[in-house]
Amino acid sequence: MEQFRVGVIGCGAISGNHFHAIGKAEHAVLRAVCDVDVEKLHRAMEAQGVEGYTDYNDLLARSDIDAVHVCVPHYLHAPIAIAALKAGKHVLCEKPMGMTIEEAEAMQRASDESGKTLTICFQNRYNGASLRMKEIIDGGELGRVIGGSAFVCWDRDEAYYASCPWRGTWKTEGGSSLINQSIHTLDLLRWLAGGLKLKNATMTAKRLADTIETEDTCDMLLENKDGNRFVFYCTNCASTNENIYLHLILEKGELHMDGARLTIITPDGARLEDFSVTAGVGKNYWGAGHDQMIADFYRHLRLGQAPFITSRDALETTRIMDAAYHGNAPLRHR
Numbered sequence: 108m109e110q111f112r113v114g115v116i117g118c119g120a121i122s123g124n125h126f127h128a129i130g131k132a133e134h135a136v137l138r139a140v141c142d143v144d145v146e147k148l149h150r151a152m153e154a155q156g157v158e159g160y161t162d163y164n165d166l167l168a169r170s171d172i173d174a175v176h177v178c179v180p181h182y183l184h185a186p187i188a189i190a191a192l193k194a195g196k197h198v199l200c201e202k203p204m205g206m207t208i209e210e211a212e213a214m215q216r217a218s219d220e221s222g223k224t225l226t227i228c229f230q231n232r233y234n235g236a237s238l239r240m241k242e243i244i245d246g247g248e249l250g251r252v253i254g255g256s257a258f259v260c261w262d263r264d265e266a267y268y269a270s271c272p273w274r275g276t277w278k279t280e281g282g283s284s285l286i287n288q289s290i291h292t293l294d295l296l297r298w299l300a301g302g303l304k305l306k307n308a309t310m311t312a313k314r315l316a317d318t319i320e321t322e323d324t325c326d327m328l329l330e331n332k333d334g335n336r337f338v339f340y341c342t343n344c345a346s347t348n349e350n351i352y353l354h355l356i357l358e359k360g361e362l363h364m365d366g367a368r369l370t371i372i373t374p375d376g377a378r379l380e381d382f383s384v385t386a387g388v389g390k391n392y393w394g395a396g397h398d399q400m401i402a403d404f405y406r407h408l409r410l411g412q413a414p415f416i417t418s419r420d421a422l423e424t425t426r427i428m429d430a431a432y433h434g435n436a437p438l439r440h441r
């Protein structure tokens with residue numbers, strides 16, 4: 108197949124990144140869109156020049172759709188992704204992979220049973236600095252990863268939550284700072300560290316306690332299989348959207364990522380590599396990786412290969428997230 112025929116379900120804020128990326132991808136072509144909000148649906152249909160549906164089942168019933176992008180609120184990721192896989196479509200689902208580990212496992216089962224590919228939109232893995240860190244770690248030049256930390260200090264105010272009712276509730280967003288804003292960085296830390304397990308976590312609402320029922324701040328202690336410690340901190344209480352900071356300690360050096368800048372500390376000294384990009388659509392701090400991720404997903408599908416981000420791997424990020432929310436970290440904000 109030259110081009111996979113794609114449907115996008117959910118035509119809200121992030122859909123623009125998907126439309127742009129599908130438009131550029133060599134092996135994908137947009138064929139249909141879906142949204143329950145008729146105004147947003149018509150806007151997308153007109154802008155993209157494709158047919159549209161208010162019921163995703165009608166889109167899934169089309170035999171000339173090969174793949175769907177799930178771009179809806181968190182509580183709908185699992186049901187819509189599972190329905191799409193059962194309907195024989197490949198699925199590219201926005202993060203997170205379900206709101207709980209049970210949902211993520213059900214998504215994985217649906218992919219296994221249908222034989223269709225599921226990937227999760229952790230596009231920040233495609234950022235230059237992320238790929239370079241992975242290359243250095245896998246190449247072994249600095250030895251094993253033996254510790255690390257990651258910080259996501261962003262700014263989300265009352266108006267952000269007021270503008271969108273599915274955010275800020277346990278039922279529909281499933282959390283806030285961790286599941287929504289910083290899940291990318293948790294995924295990066297886990298992926299680069301080669302697997303992590305949650306020891307314990309704390310959830311609080313410091314700034315937005317009167318606005319949302321979920322957390323605006325979370326911290327975690329994690330361990331790798333050798334018992335090395337990693338720490339993680341995320342908050343929506345910062346005065347601005349700061350650069351994401353990620354630090355990895357290796358046996359023979361260190362990697363410091365500050366936004367798009369990577370400092371590599373080797374036994375011989377330090378060197379800076381700058382991967383700053385100005386191109387791309389959407390907010391800079393979302394990363395400009397949707398274009399790369401989506402093109403690469405269809406390239407792998409065309410070759411009959413597993414995607415760069417397998418759902419089985421993404422599921423492990425949900426496992427940590429789920430343990431933080433539902434394990435030992437009761438929200439302590441009231």
Ligand SMILES: NC(=O)c1ccc[n+]([C@@H]2O[C@H](COP(=O)([O-])OP(=O)(O)OC[C@H]3O[C@@H](n4cnc5c(N)ncnc54)[C@H](O)[C@@H]3O)[C@@H](O)[C@H]2O)c1
Pocket residue numbers: 116117118119120121122141142143144147161163178179180181183201202203228230271287393
């Ligand atoms: N990868 C990233 O960096 C990134 C950035 C922003 C958002 N996201 C994710 O994208 C998803 C959507 O976020 P958003 O900011 O675009 O939200 P949004 O509220 O702007 O858009 C969601 C859209 O889904 C539609 N919708 C709701 N129920 C539906 C249904 N049953 N069928 C079809 N459409 C339905 C809504 O009407 C809305 O237009 C979330 O999972 C979010 O976490 C990812």
